[in-house]
Amino acid sequence: xxxxxxxxxxxxxxxxKAMDYILRMKDSGTQEVVIMHVIDRREFEHFEQxxxxxxxxxxxxxxxxxxxxxxEASKKLQIIAAELTNMGFSVEIKLETGxxxxxxxxxxxxxxxxxxxxxxxxxxxxxxxxxxxxxxxVIRKSKKPVLVIKR
Amino acid sequence: xxxxxxxxxxxxxxxxKAMDYILRMKDSGTQEVVIMHVIDRREFEHFEQxxxxxxxxxxxxxxxxxxxxxxEASKKLQIIAAELTNMGFSVEIKLETGxxxxxxxxxxxxxxxxxxxxxxxxxxxxxxxxxxxxxxxVIRKSKKPVLVIKR
Numbered sequence: 634x635x636x637x638x639x640x641x642x643x644x645x646x647x648x649x650k651a652m653d654y655i656l657r658m659k660d661s662g663t664q665e666v667v668i669m670h671v672i673d674r675r676e677f678e679h680f681e682q683x684x685x686x687x688x689x690x691x692x693x694x695x696x697x698x699x700x701x702x703x704x705e706a707s708k709k710l711q712i713i714a715a716e717l718t719n720m721g722f723s724v725e726i727k728l729e730t731g732x733x734x735x736x737x738x739x740x741x742x743x744x745x746x747x748x749x750x751x752x753x754x755x756x757x758x759x760x761x762x763x764x765x766x767x768x769x770x771v772i773r774k775s776k777k778p779v780l781v782i783k784r
Numbered sequence: 785x786x787x788x789x790x791x792x793x794x795x796x797x798x799x800x801k802a803m804d805y806i807l808r809m810k811d812s813g814t815q816e817v818v819i820m821h822v823i824d825r826r827e828f829e830h831f832e833q834x835x836x837x838x839x840x841x842x843x844x845x846x847x848x849x850x851x852x853x854x855x856e857a858s859k860k861l862q863i864i865a866a867e868l869t870n871m872g873f874s875v876e877i878k879l880e881t882g883x884x885x886x887x888x889x890x891x892x893x894x895x896x897x898x899x900x901x902x903x904x905x906x907x908x909x910x911x912x913x914x915x916x917x918x919x920x921x922v923i924r925k926s927k928k929p930v931l932v933i934k935r
Contacts, residue, residue, distance in 0.1 A: 634808040654929060657785040661812030753923065772904065772923065772932050778805060781923050781930045 634658075635748035635778070637665040641737045641771070644670070644709050648752035651782040652713070655750055656720055665723045667744050668713050670706045671733040672699065703728065734770035741775055750780045785809075786899035786929070788816040792888045792922070795821070795860050798903035802933040803864070806901055807871055816874045818895050819864050821857045822884040823850065854879065885921035892926055901931045 640655060642648040655666060677695045706728055714724045725744075729736045741749060751768045772779050791806060793799040806817060828846045857879055865875045876895075880887045892900060902919045923930050 634805065634812060654785065658812065661785060661809065769920065769923075772920075776934055778934060779932045781932060783927055783929060 634661045635663050635746075637667070637744070637746045638663055639667045639669060639737070639741055639744060639746040639749045641669040641671070641733070641740075641749070641751055641767075642713070643733070643752075643755045643767070644706075645752060645754070645756045647754055647782060647784045650784075651750045651752050651780075652716070654780065654782055655717070655722075659721065663722070665725070666717050667725045667727055667740065667746060668710055668717070669727040669729070669737065669740055670710055671736040672702045672706060672728070672730045673733055674731050699730065703730075733767045734774065737767070737771050738774045741777060746777060748778045748780060749775055750782065753781050753783045785812045786814050786897075788818070788895070788897045789814055790818045790820060790888070790892055790895060790897040790900045790928075792820040792822070792884070792891075792900070792902055792918075793864070794884070794903075794906045794918070795857075796903060796905070796907045798905055798933060798935045800903075801935075802901045802903050802931075803867070805931065805933055806868070806873075810872065814873070816876070817868050818876045818878055818891065818897060819861055819868070820878040820880070820888065820891055821861055822887045823853045823857060823879070823881045824884055825882050850881065854881075884918045885925065888918070888922050889925045892928060897928060899929045899931060900926055901933065904932050904934050 635658060638655060638658065640651060642651070655663070677698055710726045710728060714726055717724045727740055727744075729740075737749070740746075749771060751771055753766070753768055755767050768779075768781060772781065786809060789806060789809065791802060793802070806814070828849055861877045861879060865877055868875045878891055878895075880891075888900070891897075900922060902922055904917070904919055906918050919930075919932060923932065
């Protein structure tokens with residue numbers, strides 16, 4: 634049914650639960666999975682407001698944090714990719730820095746996917762209560778069907 | 785993947801588009817579809833505020849409108865049911881009166897479905913912009929995965 638799936642993950646529990654459903658989608662013709670993580674650029678923005686810690690320049694500090702986040706995410710994406718590859722999927726990894734839902738909608742277009750599989754909630758529960766979750770924004774803005782996995 | 789699907793519809797275009805995806809879910813093991821329509825009780829509530837038109841008692845008027853809405857919905861549900869039956873699904877029709885998202889969540893529990901398939905928007909576009917769509921409420925409150933079909 635959905636040949637190529639975009640699977641954005643923030644590595645939260647509910648997001649990883651989506652894996653179970655992706656694995657089962659093989660029988661209905663899913664062949665390719667684009668595993669995506671977006672490092673939220675806004676989490677580093679306070680460094681740009683001129684706060685220098687431990688003698689470092691804000692720009693250096695930001696770069697170091699970003700490098701760490703990239704390494705961490707990269708490791709987790711590899712693990713997911715290995716699991717999906719073992720199940721016989723063709724896999725692509727996409728690691729971006731930006732505003733998560735924007736990057737996800739951009740990827741939907743660029744990758745020409747046939748559906749998106751997301752967890753209903755991400756990690757930042759309290760923030761999401763007030764601002765709406767990344768998933769809700771993705772559901773609103775996407776063009777393709779979205780499979781929403783619940784906690 | 786999803787053995788029994790709850791398919792709530794308000795007969796809007798995007799809601800009927802969900803049919804295409806349900807039809808294709810047969811290959812992945814979907815056997816049963818519960819087609820559901822909820823007549824929004826609130827649309828009749830102004831009759832209860834004591835406005836009597838054309839010499840009728842509000843209660844009579846309400847009953848007549850409800851009867852009409854039930855007949856109309858029933859016809860449309862039959863057409864959808866026939867189409868799904870022809871495709872080899874086992875089909876159940878559920879016509880309720882109440883507040884749509886409440887009834888849908890109630891049906892999810894009672895019917896023991898494995899997923900819900902909904903259109904992203906219903907008929908009442910302007911109202912939904914302010915209040916959030918029925919689908920968004922279903923996505924928030926459901927326990928099972930929700931496949932959201934886009935316009």
